[in-house]
Amino acid sequence: MRNKIPIAVGMLTSVLIIGCIGYKYLLDVSWIDALYMTVITITTVGYREMGDPSPEAKMFTIFIILTSVVIVGYSVSVISEFLLARNSRMARREREKKKYLKSMENHIIVCGYGRNGKQAVAKLQDYKRDFVIVEKNQQVIDDCHIENKHFIRGNANEDEVLHMAEIEKASVLIAALPDDADNLFIVLSARQLNKNLKIISRASEETSYKKLKLAGANNVILPDQIGGQHMASLIVSPDLIEFWDNLSYGGDDGVNLEQVSFEQMFDHNNTCTILDLNLRQKTGCNIIGYKSPDGEYIVNPSPDTAISPGSKIIVVGNAKQIAQLQKSYRILE
Numbered sequence: 001m002r003n004k005i006p007i008a009v010g011m012l013t014s015v016l017i018i019g020c021i022g023y024k025y026l027l028d029v030s031w032i033d034a035l036y037m038t039v040i041t042i043t044t045v046g047y048r049e050m051g052d053p054s055p056e057a058k059m060f061t062i063f064i065i066l067t068s069v070v071i072v073g074y075s076v077s078v079i080s081e082f083l084l085a086r087n088s089r090m091a092r093r094e095r096e097k098k099k100y101l102k103s104m105e106n107h108i109i110v111c112g113y114g115r116n117g118k119q120a121v122a123k124l125q126d127y128k129r130d131f132v133i134v135e136k137n138q139q140v141i142d143d144c145h146i147e148n149k150h151f152i153r154g155n156a157n158e159d160e161v162l163h164m165a166e167i168e169k170a171s172v173l174i175a176a177l178p179d180d181a182d183n184l185f186i187v188l189s190a191r192q193l194n195k196n197l198k199i200i201s202r203a204s205e206e207t208s209y210k211k212l213k214l215a216g217a218n219n220v221i222l223p224d225q226i227g228g229q230h231m232a233s234l235i236v237s238p239d240l241i242e243f244w245d246n247l248s249y250g251g252d253d254g255v256n257l258e259q260v261s262f263e264q265m266f267d268h269n270n271t272c273t274i275l276d277l278n279l280r281q282k283t284g285c286n287i288i289g290y291k292s293p294d295g296e297y298i299v300n301p302s303p304d305t306a307i308s309p310g311s312k313i314i315v316v317g318n319a320k321q322i323a324q325l326q327k328s329y330r331i332l333e
Contacts, residue, residue: 005082008075015042015071019064026057042068097149101164104130106171111156111186113140116202116223117176121146132165157185159193167193175201175217180208184215191216258285258322261312265329274313275303283328284321289314 019038024031039045041064053061107130110117117133124131134156135141141151154161156177167173173190175183183201190199201217203209204224212220233241246256279285290301293310307313315325 004078008078011071012075015064015068022060022064023057026060027053038064041065042072044069093148100149101132101152101166104132104166105169107131107166107169108172108174109134109162109165109167109170109190110174110176111183112175112177113137113144113151114176114178116221117174120174120176132170134161134165157182157189159189162189162193167197170194170197172198172200175199177202178204180204180212184208184212187212187215187217256316256318256322258315258317258325259312260315260325260329262307262309269309271306271308273303274301274305274307277307279315279325283317283325285315285317285325287313288316 016035016038019041020031020034023029023034023037027034027037029037041061044065108124109132110120110124111134113121113133113135117135121131121133131150132152133146133150134152134154136153136155138153141148141153144151152161152164154164156162156175167190173186173194175186175190177183177186180203183203187199187201190197198219199217200219200221201212203212203220203222206222206225209220209222230241274287274290277287279287288300290298290305290307291312291314292298293308298305301313315322317325
């Protein structure tokens with residue numbers, strides 16, 4: 001259909017040019033009058049003619065009328081079909097988006113698709129997590145390679161927009177707008193709409209940290225502070241930091257760190273120890289961290305550490321070992 005549009009426009013333009021040139025020399029009129037004669041002839045309006053047309057001018061008029069009837073009819077048909085198809089596609093996309101959003105549960109809402117928002121979404125895609133992006137700039141949405149169904153155009157400060165993102169069923173919200181005041185308002189609104197929602201907010205100023213925490217944010221990230229600490233650490237312990245970067249983010253070989261809860265591994269409530277789990281022998285992964293049901297973190301836990309309902313373990317391994325872990329315990333990605 002898109003290929004027919006240039007053809008239709010080209011045919012209409014050709015008729016206009018031919019008509020203007022023909023009337024210019026057959027009637028000996030100005031270019032404006034020639035255009036006027038061409039337009040009233042093509043549209044069959046039938047206003048007064050310019051001067052007294054000669055037999056040649058009359059034959060030329062007949063030719064233009066017969067030709068333009070076909071061309072204009074074809075062009076109107078093509079353009080109408082294109083507009084109807086476009087509206088139909090847009091309506092279908094909106095229906096698909098609404099259906100997709102309604103089906104979502106325990107998803108992540110990313111407010112703002114700027115630098116931090118893009119990085120967050122890229123990582124969510126790596127982990128194959130469901131997400132929705134709230135962005136008010138249509139140009140940003142159009143320039144993005146992500147499917148349109150993941151986007152909601154609107155201001156994340158508005159409750160109506162957050163409802164569209166199914167915030168009641170979401171598990172996490174990321175407030176990644178560049179302005180701290182906007183993020184503060186989003187956090188306040190989101191906390192009111194979903195008491196159990198985990199909220200992670202970006203902050204530019206250290207003075208905003210406590211305010212965002214009081215507003216209901218579970219975690220507040222200061223990108224500039226983290227960036228400065230990271231650069232300083234590269235000076236103090238360059239090899240350690242580079243190793244940690246590779247370990248955390250992986251590369252072509254996949255993710256090297258994985259968080260696994262007790263509930264993901266077992267369908268019972270019987271406590272077992274890390275020694276009983278024998279994870280190294282079964283999958284090749286090593287347990288480097290443990291989080292108790294009370295929220296206490298233990299680095300490099302001992303073999304007799306009890307893994308109980310509500311607890312989590314942090315494991316490290318290469319891509320094949322992580323895949324074996326997920327296969328052995330039927331962990332969904």
